[in-house]
Amino acid sequence: MTTDSAHAPTTHRTAASGTRPADLRRTGTPRRRRPRRDSVAGYVFLSPWLLGFVGLTLGPMLASLYLAFTDYNLFTAPEWTGLDNLTRMANDDRFWGSVKITLIYVLVGTPIKLAAALAVAMLLNYKARGTAFFRSAFYAPSLIGASVSIAIVWRAMFSTDGPVDGTLSLFGITMGGWIGNPSLIMPMMILLAVWQFGAPMVIFLAGLKGVPAELYEAASVDGAKAWRKFISVTIPMLSPVIFFNLLLEMINAFQIFASAYIIGSGTGGPGGATNFYTVYLYTRAFTNNQMGYASAMAWVLLLAVGVLAFILFRTSKNWVHYAGDSK
Amino acid sequence: MTTIESNPAVPVPVDPENRRQSGPRRRPMRRHIPTALWIVGILALTAVVLYPLLWMVSASLKPNSEFGSNQGFFPENPTFDNFVKVMQGIAGIPTWKFFLNSLILGVGAVIGTVISSSMAAYAFSRINFRGSKILFAAMIGTLLLPFHVLIIPQYIIFRNLGLIDTFWPLLAGKFLATEAFFVFLMVQFIRNLPRELDEAARIDGCGHGRIFLSITLPLIKPALITSSIFAFIWSWNDFLGPLLYLNSPDKYPLPLALRIFNDQTSTSDYGATIAISVLALLPVMLFFIIFQRFLVDGVATQGLKG
Numbered sequence: 001m002t003t004d005s006a007h008a009p010t011t012h013r014t015a016a017s018g019t020r021p022a023d024l025r026r027t028g029t030p031r032r033r034r035p036r037r038d039s040v041a042g043y044v045f046l047s048p049w050l051l052g053f054v055g056l057t058l059g060p061m062l063a064s065l066y067l068a069f070t071d072y073n074l075f076t077a078p079e080w081t082g083l084d085n086l087t088r089m090a091n092d093d094r095f096w097g098s099v100k101i102t103l104i105y106v107l108v109g110t111p112i113k114l115a116a117a118l119a120v121a122m123l124l125n126y127k128a129r130g131t132a133f134f135r136s137a138f139y140a141p142s143l144i145g146a147s148v149s150i151a152i153v154w155r156a157m158f159s160t161d162g163p164v165d166g167t168l169s170l171f172g173i174t175m176g177g178w179i180g181n182p183s184l185i186m187p188m189m190i191l192l193a194v195w196q197f198g199a200p201m202v203i204f205l206a207g208l209k210g211v212p213a214e215l216y217e218a219a220s221v222d223g224a225k226a227w228r229k230f231i232s233v234t235i236p237m238l239s240p241v242i243f244f245n246l247l248l249e250m251i252n253a254f255q256i257f258a259s260a261y262i263i264g265s266g267t268g269g270p271g272g273a274t275n276f277y278t279v280y281l282y283t284r285a286f287t288n289n290q291m292g293y294a295s296a297m298a299w300v301l302l303l304a305v306g307v308l309a310f311i312l313f314r315t316s317k318n319w320v321h322y323a324g325d326s327k
Numbered sequence: 328m329t330t331i332e333s334n335p336a337v338p339v340p341v342d343p344e345n346r347r348q349s350g351p352r353r354r355p356m357r358r359h360i361p362t363a364l365w366i367v368g369i370l371a372l373t374a375v376v377l378y379p380l381l382w383m384v385s386a387s388l389k390p391n392s393e394f395g396s397n398q399g400f401f402p403e404n405p406t407f408d409n410f411v412k413v414m415q416g417i418a419g420i421p422t423w424k425f426f427l428n429s430l431i432l433g434v435g436a437v438i439g440t441v442i443s444s445s446m447a448a449y450a451f452s453r454i455n456f457r458g459s460k461i462l463f464a465a466m467i468g469t470l471l472l473p474f475h476v477l478i479i480p481q482y483i484i485f486r487n488l489g490l491i492d493t494f495w496p497l498l499a500g501k502f503l504a505t506e507a508f509f510v511f512l513m514v515q516f517i518r519n520l521p522r523e524l525d526e527a528a529r530i531d532g533c534g535h536g537r538i539f540l541s542i543t544l545p546l547i548k549p550a551l552i553t554s555s556i557f558a559f560i561w562s563w564n565d566f567l568g569p570l571l572y573l574n575s576p577d578k579y580p581l582p583l584a585l586r587i588f589n590d591q592t593s594t595s596d597y598g599a600t601i602a603i604s605v606l607a608l609l610p611v612m613l614f615f616i617i618f619q620r621f622l623v624d625g626v627a628t629q630g631l632k633g
Contacts, residue, residue, distance in 0.1 A: 042455070046450040048504055049504040049510065059480070120372065123368065141376060144611055148564075148582040148586060148607070149605070152600060156600075202626045202627045255473050258566035281475055286482075
């Protein structure tokens, strides 16, 4: 995505077709190219966003950074405690429990979800006809999957008398209900995430349509079998889309809240199995009124997401190929 | 951003002679998969994916006596009792009130999002002003920002403003374009519009306000529709926001009402809990069926989250 073209000055085009060189702005001419009224108009149009950005995003970010080093219960003034919150966090078993299940959910659930999305996208891409219907049908869960309604339904479906156990018992498998069993909560939550494979699938499908058929032909001519083509043509050509989906889905997965909160009835139970990071953060902040501790948790989350994004961007140079790039 | 343009200039490592023999432009892999098998596979997958939705509709029609005893998919004695019961409400509040609250929040979210995001998008894509690049980068940065970093200070702000237990904390962000996805979607759309129309209007003496209202807004209608539907559905499904800010049950939107049903009645009145879940999803599914193309295309081209 290039921002340059969109931000070229409005006089740019006329200048290009006229006598002045088109690139005056970049060569640093002293001539003033931005009429004053444009700057005024720009900020007038931007004022709602700017107010929101400063008042509801940037300001709160800095405020929570400050609160992370304080003890604050909402009723008395915040008290500076230095790194106290961090050392308490390091010794907090429930905190580490929430970190563990959230990381499993993100690092195991997201790749499974994306693999499902890619597999179905390739299946749909085989045939040109009728894909619009299936594309929409598969997308529907993404739209509603994080809602309270679906969390309630999921809970019911995986309960002792629910249809999932009912179906499994036909094959002689007895689970005895997933909801009360701490070790079965994670597979259930991951299944809920995988069920919402539609959104990344739609993006994969758009990417697959852009892979030139010639590349597959060429691979066939060279004697490549289906698997080889998948590894050597599909994956490299799709790598920018894979990267985008991975980044977005992982960041979203860190923020799972409503499903975990409803399925665990807001308690994080059973045995802390639904005590996902955001659920614990919410409990600390709004049930225990420990705003300082929760703010520290929020910043640890932000740093974790930042580190993950950094790693993805860093390693992307090795595996993300953009069409037209020389190797 | 997410789509790869098919690039005819991509070097194909094959010599011209072989190339000519390769025949019609078909992906050779396709030949090996019989169409019938493909259809069976895709239909089976559709059944699995849609099963939870079909199951919840079926379960909502089962009388309570059948839960536990009738493991089958279909209710033996289908009844609308669950729906009748659930419409009476909970905690002394009639259920239509929860729908009304959700509707007010949803419509407010749509109005706020459309106005504020389109203004910001116009500024980013059509006005050249000092600092536009860095602000645009900041806007893109907020796409990746976990919302939970902001909830505590935001809560403190709205508490100090005396706005707890009102709809304002839930709507303020919408009127201030804090959801960068919508701004980004509209920016992408405006960038694809021909600038000549703006130029012509400018020559005719129009300022930015006039160009925005008379030229840009009518032309980005598809992006406005997509944004409106997503804004409505996200607001309709939002659980964390209302959980933070609303205390009085008569101000609850559906997700919070569902939570009461779930906590208070799920063991005793299973059918009613499922029935209200069906009712809460119904408007979203209707929107989806009517506007699916806008939604799915929005996702395909912009990488909007679901």
